[in-house]
Amino acid sequence: MGSLAVSRLAVDDVLPSASIADQVAVIARKNLAPQAVAIDEGTVYPDELLRRLGDVGAWGSHQPENGAADLRCAIQSIAALGEVCGATAFMAWCQNTLVWYASNSDNPALVAKFAEKFASGQILGGTGLSNPMKSFFGIEKLKLKGRKVEGGYVVKGALPWVSNLGPDHYFGTIFEREDEPGSIVMFLADCSNPGITLQPCKPFLAMDGTGTYGVQFRDVFVPDELILAETARPFVKKIRAGFILLQAGMGLGLIKDCIQIMDEVDAPLGHVNRYLPQQPVQFRELHAEFEKETMALARDPYNADDSYWRRVVALRLRLGDASVAAAHAAMLHCGARGYLKSHRAQRRLREAYFVAIITPATKQLRKMLAGDEH
Incomplete structure (x- = not known):
C-alpha cells in the first residue's frame, strides 16, 4: 500500500476559531475527497492526512478530565470524514480508540509516554x-x-x-x-x-x-x-461504551452521504424514484434520531447502568442496519449510473456492509442484546 503526502492547508482554509469538527470537515472536502477512491482501492494509506487531522485536534477531544469524558466532538469529526470516505472514518475510529485506551489506563508511565503522542497524531495506530x-x-x-x-x-x-x-x-x-x-x-x-x-x-x-x-x-x-x-x-468494561459509541460516527457520516446521493438524482429521476419504497425523507428522520441519541449517550461514556449499556448496543445495531439500508436505497435511486465504478454509490454500499460487520457485528450485537454474555 502506498502513501500519498497531503499538502498542508493554507491558514485561511482552517480558521483557528472553527470547531474541531468543522476543521475536520474542511480537510475532508479539500484533502480527503481527492484520495477517497485511491484509499478504497488500497493504493494509498493516508498517514499524512491522519497526522494533519491530529494537528487540528481531531484525536484529542475525548480524553478524560477529572473522571469524566465527552465523545461528542470525536464522533462528529468521524462523521465528517465518513461523509466523504468510509475507510478514513474507520481509521479515525481506530486512532480515537487507541487514544481512548491510553488515556484511560491506570499505568502512569504509559499515560505519560503515549497519551499525548497518540492524541496529537504524532504516533498513529x-x-x-x-x-x-x-x-x-x-x-x-x-x-x-x-x-x-x-x-x-x-x-x-x-x-x-x-x-x-x-x-x-x-x-x-x-x-x-x-x-x-x-x-x-x-x-x-x-x-x-x-x-x-x-x-x-x-x-x-x-x-x-x-x-x-x-x-x-x-x-x-x-x-x-x-x-x-x-x-x-474491569478496564474493558470501563472503555467498552466509548469503543462502540465512537463507531457511530462511521454510520452517521455514511448515511448522510447516501441521503445526499438520493437528493442529487432527484431532479433527473425523481419522477420514477418516487415509486421506490424508501425515500430520503425517511433516512433524514432516522439520521436525526440517531444523531440525537448518539449525542445524548456520548456525554456520559462511563455510565455503568445496564440500561445505558443496552441503549449503546441497540443504537449501534440500528446504525449498522440503517447504513446498509441507506446505501441500498441510494443504489436503487441512482439506477444504472450508480452501477458505474466511477460513481460513489457503489463504494458507499460496500462501505456500509463494513459498518454492519465490524466488531461488534450485527449478529454479535443481537447476541449481546439477548443477554447471552460469556
Missing part, C-alpha cells in the same frame, strides 16, 4: 480488540497468550486483522496469561518490535487502504510500561 471482544461473548477464544517475566511479559500468537497499522504504529490488544489461566492483560503492541510481523491481507471488498494486516507475535517482550491494564476485564 489502531485497536486489536476484535478477537477479545468476541471472546468475551463466547464467539472466539483469545488468540494471544502471555507469561510473566522480569520487567513485563512475553507474548505469542497471531491476530488475523488489525487496522491503521504501519511499521512505526502501536495498537491495543489483550492476551491470556498461560501462567494464570483465565487472567487476561491488556497492552500496547509496538509494531516496530522485531518479534512482531505485519502480514498483508488478501484484498477486501472495500477499504483496502486502511493499513490492515495480520499480526504475528513471536515471543514478543512487552515491558511493564506498555501494560494498559494488568486486569483487563
Whole structure:
C-alpha cells in the first residue's frame, strides 16, 4: 500500500476559531475527497492526512478530565470524514480508540509516554480488540497468550486483522496469561518490535487502504510500561461504551452521504424514484434520531447502568442496519449510473456492509442484546 503526502492547508482554509469538527470537515472536502477512491482501492494509506487531522485536534477531544469524558466532538469529526470516505472514518475510529485506551489506563508511565503522542497524531495506530471482544461473548477464544517475566511479559500468537497499522504504529490488544489461566492483560503492541510481523491481507471488498494486516507475535517482550491494564476485564468494561459509541460516527457520516446521493438524482429521476419504497425523507428522520441519541449517550461514556449499556448496543445495531439500508436505497435511486465504478454509490454500499460487520457485528450485537454474555 502506498502513501500519498497531503499538502498542508493554507491558514485561511482552517480558521483557528472553527470547531474541531468543522476543521475536520474542511480537510475532508479539500484533502480527503481527492484520495477517497485511491484509499478504497488500497493504493494509498493516508498517514499524512491522519497526522494533519491530529494537528487540528481531531484525536484529542475525548480524553478524560477529572473522571469524566465527552465523545461528542470525536464522533462528529468521524462523521465528517465518513461523509466523504468510509475507510478514513474507520481509521479515525481506530486512532480515537487507541487514544481512548491510553488515556484511560491506570499505568502512569504509559499515560505519560503515549497519551499525548497518540492524541496529537504524532504516533498513529489502531485497536486489536476484535478477537477479545468476541471472546468475551463466547464467539472466539483469545488468540494471544502471555507469561510473566522480569520487567513485563512475553507474548505469542497471531491476530488475523488489525487496522491503521504501519511499521512505526502501536495498537491495543489483550492476551491470556498461560501462567494464570483465565487472567487476561491488556497492552500496547509496538509494531516496530522485531518479534512482531505485519502480514498483508488478501484484498477486501472495500477499504483496502486502511493499513490492515495480520499480526504475528513471536515471543514478543512487552515491558511493564506498555501494560494498559494488568486486569483487563474491569478496564474493558470501563472503555467498552466509548469503543462502540465512537463507531457511530462511521454510520452517521455514511448515511448522510447516501441521503445526499438520493437528493442529487432527484431532479433527473425523481419522477420514477418516487415509486421506490424508501425515500430520503425517511433516512433524514432516522439520521436525526440517531444523531440525537448518539449525542445524548456520548456525554456520559462511563455510565455503568445496564440500561445505558443496552441503549449503546441497540443504537449501534440500528446504525449498522440503517447504513446498509441507506446505501441500498441510494443504489436503487441512482439506477444504472450508480452501477458505474466511477460513481460513489457503489463504494458507499460496500462501505456500509463494513459498518454492519465490524466488531461488534450485527449478529454479535443481537447476541449481546439477548443477554447471552460469556
